[in-house]
Amino acid sequence: MKSQFTKFRLGDIAEVQTGPFGSQLHQKDYVEKGTPIITVEHLGDNRIIHNNMPNVSEEDKERLSKYQIFEGDIVFSRVGSVDRRAYVTKKEDGWLFSGRCLRVRVKDSRVSSLYLSYYFGLESFKEYIRRIAVGATMPSINTQILSDIEIQIPSIEYQLKVADKLFSIDEMIENNKETNKTLEVMVHSLYKHYFVNFGPFKDGNFIDSEQGEIPEGWKIVSNKDVFEFAYGKALRKKDRVLGNVPVIGSGGQVDWHDTSIVKGPSIVVGRKGNAGTITWVDEDYYPIDTTFYINNNLISIYYLYFALHQQHLEDKGTDSAVPGLNREVAYSQKLILPPDSVVQEFENKVKALFDKIAANNRENYSLIETRNYLLQHLLLEDGTSES
Missing domain, CATH: 3.90.220.20 (DNA methylase specificity domains)
Incomplete structure (x- = not known):
């Protein structure tokens, strides 16, 4: 079974970008209406939570365009709960992410970003990333740590099939x-x-x-x-x-x-x-x-x-x-x-x-149990590498 999977270094198939430094964006820059900027508290269970979002002006959006997120990106928590991540959907296309986050943007046609976001939800992967984080009191990861992670991915056809199945379950949960x-x-x-x-x-x-x-x-x-x-x-x-x-x-x-x-x-x-x-x-x-x-x-x-x-x-x-x-x-x-x-x-x-x-x-409790079961059985059971 493992021979069907290909091993990749994350940095070779995706661009990992940290958010803007504190000197680039201050709380005083926030406006009542504008482009939302997400931070750690907006990272739900592979979904971006649309509550209490700060906004920036059109001018700041242009100035910080390097830190925009688009559909298919994956946003990680950079500090604290480093195993938290969320997949960017069409609803968040064009938003910004804060300096407390990292953005993963897939650039290889052999990898589905939606599948990858579910892969990052494997309990074995989450345990692994918590283990390799630096800092005792406040765990953190950076672009290098995330880029150096090795992952194992099946064929793109299988990825798309699995991601579609898991996403449809998540859609039912969100609808409820x-x-x-x-x-x-x-x-x-x-x-x-x-x-x-x-x-x-x-x-x-x-x-x-x-x-x-x-x-x-x-x-x-x-x-x-x-x-x-x-x-x-x-x-x-x-x-x-x-x-x-x-x-x-x-x-x-x-x-x-x-x-x-x-x-x-x-x-x-x-x-x-x-x-x-x-x-x-x-x-x-x-x-x-x-x-x-x-x-x-x-x-x-x-x-x-x-x-x-x-x-x-x-x-x-x-x-x-x-x-x-x-x-x-x-x-x-x-x-x-x-x-x-x-x-x-x-x-x-x-x-x-x-x-x-x-x-x-x-119904959502049952759907979540089903999704979590499928996560462990349709995705790679333990694809993280400690080498």
Whole structure:
């Protein structure tokens, strides 16, 4: 099987370019609208993340044209997480990359840049590049290190076939993510319509409250009157057994386990570390001891998810080395308590949207497992060289 692969030095089949030096581009050069410039935090799972992107003017774009990226380029993190890379699609064609990144541009017709970007995603390759990075406190790579890497590549026909298969899976994953973003906007809009703008009740009577005017018959209550902030349970790493139960920490999912202690759907609130963060969990799970989870709730969990966001619990944490959310402080926060019939009507409208989001997440989990399996079996299992 290995005889079907050809060994290449990366620098012989691709141009490796570092980003602009700090003296060439300063934060003060950024403009509100212009050409985006990507840096390490924009490198997702072989995709460029289009969030919080700085922009440069047309003049700076021309001045820094040497650092443009085009469809088919691959951008690496130069410092820190040196195993992170992203493939440049048509959407990012003509953008720029920062000095904290390296650009790989394939120049050999025997190599597919899309295939190469997936090759760089092999766990064996990522382990290898972490190993050869320089610097103990802040690992880094440079053009020479990356250029000198040896890779093994099959025929171009096979590359194109494999890359197309993997890319089609990634496209399905991205489509599900985009669908979920739209669904999330819809559920937030419904909550705002019902419980912020009071759209369905605008023709009724309103009364004054400590939270402003609310429809007559509604109440203002404390969190403690409606639900319990239950403590998550410690789970030592050595006691974790790999399974399909998500382990939820204050910042979201941190691991998998074989045993759940809370049924979903449910809400987890960060207690230590990411204090006050709110995570929706749509399946049975295990909340660890850096969290609270909502328990014994007397009102719809779907309504509470949005009502808790309105309380901005992330601003109520203690100012210490490890930020924490005091349970009594969390209990004392106020929320609007509508009649049961109103809350049930709202739940009936949003539950189908939440279920669709959950179904898309489950499908993506399955697609990611499939893609990762194919990465190991369709690409070269271990093509990195330590020579």
